[in-house]
Amino acid sequence: MSEIDPNALRRALGDFATGVCVVTAAPDADERIGMTVNSFSSVSLDPPLVLFCVANTANALAAWKRTTHYAINVLAENQSAISNRFARAQADKWEGLAPEPGVTGAPLIPGAIAHFECAAEHQYPGGDHTIFVGRVVAFDRPRPNAEPLVFHQGRYRELTHQHDIAVPADALWLLGW
Ligand SMILES: Cc1cc2nc3c(=O)[nH]c(=O)nc-3n(C[C@H](O)[C@H](O)[C@H](O)COP(=O)(O)O)c2cc1C
Numbered sequence: 001m002s003e004i005d006p007n008a009l010r011r012a013l014g015d016f017a018t019g020v021c022v023v024t025a026a027p028d029a030d031e032r033i034g035m036t037v038n039s040f041s042s043v044s045l046d047p048p049l050v051l052f053c054v055a056n057t058a059n060a061l062a063a064w065k066r067t068t069h070y071a072i073n074v075l076a077e078n079q080s081a082i083s084n085r086f087a088r089a090q091a092d093k094w095e096g097l098a099p100e101p102g103v104t105g106a107p108l109i110p111g112a113i114a115h116f117e118c119a120a121e122h123q124y125p126g127g128d129h130t131i132f133v134g135r136v137v138a139f140d141r142p143r144p145n146a147e148p149l150v151f152h153q154g155r156y157r158e159l160t161h162q163h164d165i166a167v168p169a170d171a172l173w174l175l176g177w
Contacts, residue, residue, distance in 0.1 A: 017152040020075045022086045023052055024099070024107045027067035032094055032107050033060040036087040038151045039129075040072055048136040050116060053129040059089050061130065067120060070134060071106035074114040076146040080156045082109060083149060103138045113148060114141045 018038040025033050039053040050072060054064050064070075075083055086093050099107035104117045118134025125131075150157040 014153040017150055020083050020149045020151050021052070022073045022075060022082060022109050023070055024073060024109060025064070025067040025070040026101070026105050026107055027063045031063065033063045034086045034093055035060065036083045043133060049121065049133055050118065050136060051131055051133045053126055053131050055129050064132060065123060069104035069106050069120065070118055071102050071104070071108055072116040072118065073109035073112035075149040076111060076113050076143060077149045077158045079111060079149055083156070113143045113146045115139060
C-alpha cells in the first residue's frame with residue numbers, strides 16, 4: 001500500500017457530491033449546539049437509522065456525546081449562509097434565528113427541506129472523527145418541492161435538471177431505496 005497523501009485524498013473524496021445538513025441539539029435547557037455536516041448518511045430503514053461524523057477537534061464534541069436527541073436539518077439551495085454560519089466556531093451561531101423546537105426538543109432550522117429528529121443510539125470511534133448513529137423518531141418535509149444545497153469539491157452547487165434520468169423501477173440493487 002502506497003503512502004496516502006492527505007491533500008490528494010481530500011480532493012478525491014471531494015469527487016463525491018453530497019447534500020448539506022445542519023445537525024442541531026439542545027443538550028441542556030439553556031444550551032443549543034449546531035454544526036454543518038456533509039457526512040450525513042442513511043443507514044437502515046428498519047430500524048430507521050442515520051449517521052453523521054463529528055471531528056474530534058470540534059468545540060461541541062463533548063456536548064454531542066452527551067445529548068440524548070438531535071435533529072438533522074437538510075438545507076435548501078438558498079441556505080448556503082446558514083451552512084457557513086454553522087461551520088464557524090463562533091460564540092453564538094444562533095443569533096437572529098428563531099428555531100422551533102421539534103417533538104424531541106431539538107431546535108429545527110427554519111427553511112430546511114427536511115428534518116430528521118433522532119434519539120442518540122450509538123457512538124463509534126472513526127479515526128479523527130466520532131460516528132454518531134441516531135434512530136429517527138420523527139421527520140417532516142416542510143418544503144418538499146425545494147431544491148437541495150449541494151456540496152462538491154469544496155464548493156456549493158445547485159442541481160441542474162438537464163440530466164434527469166430515472167433508475168429502472170425493477171432495480172433489485174436499490175434494496176427498497
Ligand atoms: C459543507 C460542510 C460540511 C462539513 N461537514 C462536516 C462533517 O461532516 N463533520 C465535521 O466534523 N465537520 C464538518 N464541517 C465543519 C464543521 O461544520 C465546523 O468545523 C464547525 O465549526 C464545528 O463546530 P464547533 O467546532 O463549533 O463544534 C463541515 C463544513 C462544511 C462547510
